[in-house]
Amino acid sequence: MDFTGKRVLVTGGTRGIxxxxxxxxxxxxxxxxVNGRTAATVEASINKLGGSSQLLPVPGDVGTVGGxxxxxxxxxxxxxxxxxxxxxxxxxxxxSIENSDEAVWDSTIDxxxxxxxxxxxxxxPALRTSNGNIVNLxxxxxxxxxxxxxxxxxxxxxxxxxxxAMALELAPTVRVNCVCPGFVxxxxxxxxxxxAKDPVxxxxxxxxxxxxxxxxxxxxxxxxVLYLAGPTGRYITGAALQIDGGAxxxxxxxx
Numbered sequence: 374m375d376f377t378g379k380r381v382l383v384t385g386g387t388r389g390i391x392x393x394x395x396x397x398x399x400x401x402x403x404x405x406x407v408n409g410r411t412a413a414t415v416e417a418s419i420n421k422l423g424g425s426s427q428l429l430p431v432p433g434d435v436g437t438v439g440g441x442x443x444x445x446x447x448x449x450x451x452x453x454x455x456x457x458x459x460x461x462x463x464x465x466x467x468x469s470i471e472n473s474d475e476a477v478w479d480s481t482i483d484x485x486x487x488x489x490x491x492x493x494x495x496x497x498p499a500l501r502t503s504n505g506n507i508v509n510l511x512x513x514x515x516x517x518x519x520x521x522x523x524x525x526x527x528x529x530x531x532x533x534x535x536x537x538a539m540a541l542e543l544a545p546t547v548r549v550n551c552v553c554p555g556f557v558x559x560x561x562x563x564x565x566x567x568x569a570k571d572p573v574x575x576x577x578x579x580x581x582x583x584x585x586x587x588x589x590x591x592x593x594x595x596x597x598v599l600y601l602a603g604p605t606g607r608y609i610t611g612a613a614l615q616i617d618g619g620a621x622x623x624x625x626x627x628x
Contacts, residue, residue, distance in 0.1 A: 374603045377402030380452035380503075381602075382445065384408040384435050384492055385462030387418035389559035390510060393591025394459055394598050399427055401599060406431045406448035408462065435462045435488030436480070445495035455499035457602045460489040460532075461510045465525045467565060473524050485528035490535060493549075500547045506606075508598050509536050509551035513617045516553055529553075533613045540611030548610040550601045555617025556582065557589040583618025 381398045385391035387409035398405050399422065406429040409415040415430040422428060429451045434440035449455050464484045466477050489509050500507065514522055515529030536551040543549055556562060556579050569575035580588055597616045600606055615621050 374401050374599050374605065376457075376599070376603065379403045379456045380406075380448075380454050381457040381459065382406040382408065382431065382448040382452075382455060382492075382496070383459045383461055384444065384488065385510075386459075387414045389561060390554065390557055390591050390594045391459075391461035392418060393595040394461055395428075396422065397592070397595035397599055398457075399425060403427070403457075404429065404452055406452055408433060408435070408444050408448075410434055435460075435492055436483035438487075438491045441488060441491035442495045445492055445499075449496070449499045454503055455496055456503045456505040458493060458496045458500065458505070458507045459510070459598060459602070460492055460507065462488055463510060465522065465561065467521050468524075469521060470523055478524055481524045481528050482531075485525070486531045486535070489532055493539065497543070497547065504546055506548035506550070506602055506610075507539070508601050509549070510594075511536070511551040511553045511613060513553050513555045513615065513621050516613065516615070516621050536613065537611045544610055548606070550606070550609055550612045550614065552594060552597045552601070552614045552616050553621070554594050555589055555615075555620040557591060557594060559591065562588070583620045584622065585618035587618060589616065589618060 381403045383391055383395050386395040386407040395405050395407055404427045408431045412432040415432045419428045431444050431447045433444040493507050509532050511532040512529040514526045515533040518526055536549055540549040566572050566576045594616055597614055
């Protein structure tokens with residue numbers, strides 16, 4: 374896929390899936406604005422990618438409306454417009470309902486749902502000009518319930534249905550889609566595995582959950598994002614693409 378000359382903003386682009394998406398767009402020839410919470414984390418991430426002149430630092434907090442607007446404005450000004458917005462910034466807390474207080478709710482909703490909405494809203498003028506598109510990062514937890522992650526499921530379920538509503542409202546000028554990853558091998562996922570009493574058993578449980586019997590990679594998700602964002606996806610809008618090894622297809626009868 375060739376994105377030469379395209380202008381892309383990736384929120385949460387300094388780590389995990391977001392970083393994989395940045396790398397994929399960069400390899401495909403795009404100019405990419407890289408967002409992370411702080412200037413230091415963005416600079417470190419860009420340096421690890423070789424300090425390419427194709428990368429633009431746009432630090433800021435997507436958990437506030439002002440932060441979203443500042444991030445998008447800096448990206449649009451620095452890139453000279455915008456063709457693709459990837460809303461990848463996200464947080465997750467694995468906690469029971471009883472242990473999920475207002476702070477957990479606010480942090481999760483602010484970043485995962487509010488951040489996605491207000492970054493998209495801020496980007497609309499530039500995307501309408503370029504006939505661009507938005508790709509949101511949802512989750513298989515936005516399609517199925519997961520015990521111990523009720524707040525996260527609420528936020529990602531909101532992203533899935535918000536994607537559909539945005540796609541209807543913004544058609545035919547701006548396409549809007551989302552990807553729904555399953556378990557992906559990132560630092561956040563490794564923390565979840567390693568904090569278990571038996572990390573080996575938890576990793577086996579996570580691996581076996583998907584019928585394809587492996588953990589996803591950031592590259593798996595990035596490939597889907599580029600597919601939706603590029604000309605191959607030009608007739609797709611309002612889609613929630615499951616990239617989860619078959620986890621949301623149903624339960625396998627295999628032991």
